[in-house]
Amino acid sequence: MPRLTPANVARARETISLYPHPRSALIPLCHLAQEQDGWLTPDAMEHIAELLELTPAQVLGVASFYDMLHTEPVGRHLVAVCTNIACLLSGGEELLEHAERSLGVSVGGTTADGEFTLEDSECIAFCEEAPCLQVNSRFFGNVDAARFDQLVEDLRAGRLADSVPRHGTLSRVRRDGGLKVPAERVAAERAEADAARARRKAAAEQEAGR
Amino acid sequence: MTVTSVPRIVTARFEHPDSYELDRYLATGGYTALRRALSMNPEDVAAEVDRASLLGRGGAGFPAGRKWSMLRPSPVRYLVINGDESEPATFKDHQLIERDPHQIIEGTLITAYAIGATQAFIYVRGEFALGIERMTAALNEAYRYGAVGPDIFGSGFSIDVVIHPGAGAYICGDETGLLESLEGKRGFPRIKPPYYPAVYGLYHEPTVVNNVETMSNVPWIILNGGAAFAALGEGASTGTRLFALSGHVRRPGAYEVEMAKTTFRDLVEHPDLGGGVRNGRKVKAFIPGGASSPWFGPDKLDLALSQEGVQANGSMLGSGSVVIMDDTTCMVRAAWRIVRFFQRESCGQCTPCREGSGWLEKIMRRIEAGAGREEDLDLLLDVCDNISPELVWPPQQTTICPLGPSIPPPIYSSLRMFRDEFLVHIKEGGCPYG
Numbered sequence: 001m002p003r004l005t006p007a008n009v010a011r012a013r014e015t016i017s018l019y020p021h022p023r024s025a026l027i028p029l030c031h032l033a034q035e036q037d038g039w040l041t042p043d044a045m046e047h048i049a050e051l052l053e054l055t056p057a058q059v060l061g062v063a064s065f066y067d068m069l070h071t072e073p074v075g076r077h078l079v080a081v082c083t084n085i086a087c088l089l090s091g092g093e094e095l096l097e098h099a100e101r102s103l104g105v106s107v108g109g110t111t112a113d114g115e116f117t118l119e120d121s122e123c124i125a126f127c128e129e130a131p132c133l134q135v136n137s138r139f140f141g142n143v144d145a146a147r148f149d150q151l152v153e154d155l156r157a158g159r160l161a162d163s164v165p166r167h168g169t170l171s172r173v174r175r176d177g178g179l180k181v182p183a184e185r186v187a188a189e190r191a192e193a194d195a196a197r198a199r200r201k202a203a204a205e206q207e208a209g210r
Numbered sequence: 211m212t213v214t215s216v217p218r219i220v221t222a223r224f225e226h227p228d229s230y231e232l233d234r235y236l237a238t239g240g241y242t243a244l245r246r247a248l249s250m251n252p253e254d255v256a257a258e259v260d261r262a263s264l265l266g267r268g269g270a271g272f273p274a275g276r277k278w279s280m281l282r283p284s285p286v287r288y289l290v291i292n293g294d295e296s297e298p299a300t301f302k303d304h305q306l307i308e309r310d311p312h313q314i315i316e317g318t319l320i321t322a323y324a325i326g327a328t329q330a331f332i333y334v335r336g337e338f339a340l341g342i343e344r345m346t347a348a349l350n351e352a353y354r355y356g357a358v359g360p361d362i363f364g365s366g367f368s369i370d371v372v373i374h375p376g377a378g379a380y381i382c383g384d385e386t387g388l389l390e391s392l393e394g395k396r397g398f399p400r401i402k403p404p405y406y407p408a409v410y411g412l413y414h415e416p417t418v419v420n421n422v423e424t425m426s427n428v429p430w431i432i433l434n435g436g437a438a439f440a441a442l443g444e445g446a447s448t449g450t451r452l453f454a455l456s457g458h459v460r461r462p463g464a465y466e467v468e469m470a471k472t473t474f475r476d477l478v479e480h481p482d483l484g485g486g487v488r489n490g491r492k493v494k495a496f497i498p499g500g501a502s503s504p505w506f507g508p509d510k511l512d513l514a515l516s517q518e519g520v521q522a523n524g525s526m527l528g529s530g531s532v533v534i535m536d537d538t539t540c541m542v543r544a545a546w547r548i549v550r551f552f553q554r555e556s557c558g559q560c561t562p563c564r565e566g567s568g569w570l571e572k573i574m575r576r577i578e579a580g581a582g583r584e585e586d587l588d589l590l591l592d593v594c595d596n597i598s599p600e601l602v603w604p605p606q607q608t609t610i611c612p613l614g615p616s617i618p619p620p621i622y623s624s625l626r627m628f629r630d631e632f633l634v635h636i637k638e639g640g641c642p643y644g
Contacts, residue, residue, distance in 0.1 A: 018372045020329065021413055026394030027377045031336075052394070065396040065557075067378030068336045085501060085533055086299040086456035088547050122380065122551055124337055125301040127456035127531075128463045137339035170336065170375055173343040176350045180359035181368040186328050187285060189368055193326055194283075197253060 003047040008036055012051055017178045022052050026062055030069050034168035039070045068137075075110045075117035077155050078167045079103070080134045083120050086127035091144075095131045096120050098145045102152060115156060117167075138164045213476045214483070216442060216468040219450050220426040223310050230344045232351040235312040241357050243429035247320045248365035255324040259428060261436025263448045268292055268383075268421030269500060269529040271517050278325050280408035281416045288417040289327035290407075291318055291425055292388055293334040293341070296380040298501040298551055300531035302452040302464045303422040307334060307341035310426065311348035315371065317425030319358065320432055322369050325418055329370055332422075333388055336376040345373045380555035384611045385419040387557070398559050399611035423452055423530075444470035447516040451530055453477060457496070458536035460485035470516035474498065478511065478534055491536040495627060499528025501548045502616030504603060505623035524603045525619075540643035541631050545624035546574035552617045562597040563614035569593050570617060577632060580640035587625060587632055594618035 004012060012032060016025040029051065033044035045059040052059075063069040070078075081099050083092040100106050103116050110117040126132040129141020133148075140151060154160050165172060223229040223238055235241070247255045260275030281287060291314065295303035306314060314332065322330045334342050349371060352358045360368045374392055376382055382391040386400035389412050404410040411417020427449060431439050440448045447469040455477055456462045465483045467476070474496065478484040487493055493508040504525040506513070513523060520527050535544060553567035570593055576582050591601070598605045598615035601622050605615035625632060634642050 018370075021393065023394035024374075024392055027336075027391065028375060030377065031375060062394065062396055063377075065379060066336070066376075069377050083547070084298045084551055085497070085544060085547055086462075088544065089457045089533070089535060089539065122554060123296065123298040123300075125295055125304040125335070127299050127301050127454065130456060130462065134337065137337050139340070170339055171342045171346055173346040173350075175346055175373070176353060179370040179372075180353065181370050183328075185360065186368055189366065190285060190287075190326050190328060193252065193367075197251070200251065200253070 002037055002041065003043050004033060004036065004051075008032055009051070011174075012048075014178050016051065018175075023054065026052060026054075026059065027066070027069075030059070030063050030066075031168075031170045034069065035170065036168070038076065038166060038168045039073050042071075045071075073110075074167060075114050076166050077115055077135050077164070078117050078119065080119040080121035080124065082122070082124050082126070082130070082132055082134075084123035086123065087131040090130040092131040095133070095143055095145070095148065098148060099133075102145075102149055116152070135160075135164050136167045137170065213467060213472055213480055216450060216471075218466050219430045219439075220306060220310070220313070220423060220452055221464075221466045223313070224305070229309045230311055230348060232312060232348070232355060235310075239433070240312055240429075241316055241355070243432040244316050244319050244357060245363055247323055247432050248363055248367055252324050252326060255320060255432065258436045259324065259431055262427075262431045262439035263436075263446065264424065264427055264431065264439065265446065265448070265517060266421055267423035267427070267451065267530065269297065269502075271527065274420060274424050277406075277408065277418055277420070278321070280406055281325055281418060282409050284416045285328075286415045287325060287327050288412040288415055289318065289322045289325060289330040290389065290392065290412060290417055290419045291330070291332040291422060292383065292385065292419055293332055293338075293345075293422040294376050294383045294388055295335055295422070295529075296383050297529040297531060298548065299454060299456045299497070299533045300500055300529040301454045301456075302530055304335075304338060304341065305464050306422050306426050306452070307338060308344050311341075311345045312352065313426045313429060314345070314422055315348055315352050315358070317428035318371060319362070319369065320428050321418070321420065321425065322371075323367055327369065327418070329372070331372050331374050331392060331412075333374045333376060333382075333392060336378050342373065342375050349373055379557075380551075381557045381611070381613060384613070387611065388419065389417065396557070398557055399613075401610055442468050442471075444514075444516060446518050451515065451527075453515065454529075454531045455484050455534070456531070457534040458488045458491065458539070459534050460488055467515065470514050470519070472515050473512050474506075474515065474532065475511040477515065477532060484534070487534065487536050489536075491538065493534055494537045494539055495535050495541065495623075497531070497533040497535075497620075499526040500531045501551060502526075502612070502619060503528045504619040505627065507627055521604070526604075538643070540578070540641055541624045541628040542574065542578045542635055543641065543643070545620040546571070546578050548620040549574050549617060552613060556613060560609035560614060562608045563617065566593050566597045566614070567617050570621060574621070577635050578641055580635060580638070582632070582636040584633070584636055586636070587629070590621055590625065594621055
């Protein structure tokens with residue numbers, strides 16, 4: 001089981017530096033580990049705990065709360081079919097049934113080749129194109145049975161590799177570096193601004209009293 | 211018709227395919243509001259937004275200006291933007307995040323200046339991968355342009371902004387659940403009092419939590435004045451609002467319309483908006499303000515999209531989501547699906563919500579499956595009453611956060627409006643809609 005690679009440890013440290021308290025980086029670091037390994041491995045959680053000075057149980061305790069953090073292996077493509085109200089009204093349930101037949105797995109299952117895990121998802125906020133689904137958090141709308149099968153074929157053949165990265169990759173755009181303003185500078189500026197505000201208030205009151 | 215002739219405040223750039231890039235943003239007046247705000251006194255910026263009477267666009271509809279004024283004095287103050295849009299059938303923030311991220315960043319910076327925030331965080335729902343990429347790219351551009359970071363535009367005001375991804379939990383849309391999540395914890399909403407993050411927020415420091423659409427309105431208000439914003443709409447419902455219309459309409463989508471001057475019927479039927487009910491069918495019922503809101507029948511279609519008007523009629527505009535259900539819809543199934551959502555998303559802290567949602571889901575499922583009993587209908591209302599006593603509107607609450615009292619509305623709405631349909635399920639031993 002892999003820990004975070006040195007390159008990812010460097011990224012993790014930079015992420016931690018963005019927050020007033022290290023623990024705030026917990027979810028971003030879980031996403032980072034999931035990007036590295038495709039799921040959140042016990043060793044990665046232990047490593048995250050070390051970086052944040054928490055216990056592995058604390059990391060698992062938080063990770064297990066969130067639907068997107070997978071503490072068990074999942075397929076390279078996580079297919080999440082929405083069946084919530086807007087999709088329900090537009091054939092979402094039928095789409096999910098088709099997905100089960102087409103992939104040969106039931107909800108929660110992973111295909112034998114490890115390519116696809118199927119989930120029935122809650123609303124993914126793409127109701128203008130209901131019924132819709134996500135593959136690795138990338139949106140596909142107005143999906144019918146034929147479009148679903150085509151999508152699966154394209155994913156299997158790697159034709160969508162550019163738009164749908166492997167499961168776990170949340171953002172391919174990185175923040176350019178850490179914080180740019182020293183905390184002391186912010187504190188000094190705010191103190192000065194507050195003082196100016198107080199002066200203006202006092203002047204206005206004096207004006208009003210005259 | 212004048213319905214579509216009002217200024218577009220938050221969606222003005224949507225017509226451009228590159229609406230999310232800095233060049234387009236600057237070419238369409240971007241960051242001029244920030245420059246103007248930085249030339250004003252912070253309290254005058256806040257007063258301008260207060261004059262607009264901008265109601266929060268997240269769901270609770272709390273006036274943004276008042277929220278800002280409640281901040282407890284402290285050397286450390288945080289601004290947190292809620293982009294965790296997860297209310298079923300609500301997809302307006304999703305569009306604002308993907309299609310105009312700079313507008314959100316600019317609104318955030320103006321707000322940070324007005325309240326003297328020492329750092330700002332934009333919490334984006336984890337499932338919005340493209341949105342997170344666009345927001346991150348936009349923030350990088352904004353830093354390079356000098357709109358974020360030290361000494362913004364030479365004004366002497368400095369601030370850092372961090373884009374923070376969520377990881378899939380509806381409960382984090384609640385502002386105190388969101389703060390817990392941002393602190394690296396489970397998204398458990400906090401026990402009240404203290405009621406407001408303005409008193410006790412992120413890391414216990416005074417914090418303002420504002421919605422993404424609320425922030426998107428701020429640059430326009432600074433450029434055009436709070437009075438111009440307040441001139442739109444009526445009463446407390448000022449300005450425009452982005453409504454997410456879905457379900458059985460020809461043209462589902464997010465439409466920005468003037469508050470209070472537009473009706474649900476306009477939204478559903480206007481050819482440039484919903485374009486009417488699909489397949490020429492009729493509206494059987496609709497959900498006026500997100501899955502948590504009590505349903506309306508077609509008799510309420512002529513009601514204006516006004517926060518106080520909808521409230522007076524026993525429901526809410528809530529998250530700005532309108533779901534149209536036509537006469538082919540099984541109301542038991544629709545209500546069951548919403549209840550199942552709440553059951554899955556209950557965080558489990560409070561017994562009425564955790565246990566009640568589970569029982570309600572089971573009872574609704576068995577009625578839909580044809581195994582219901584007539585006494586189940588009273589049982590449903592009894593369990594609902596334990597979560598939200600007396601089933602009144604606005605709801606009473608036995609739980610820490612509003613998720614609990616959000617569960618009864620789909621049940622009592624469908625049951626009061628379509629009791630016959632429940633009875634048919636029970637007597638015929640199955641769903642008449644197949």
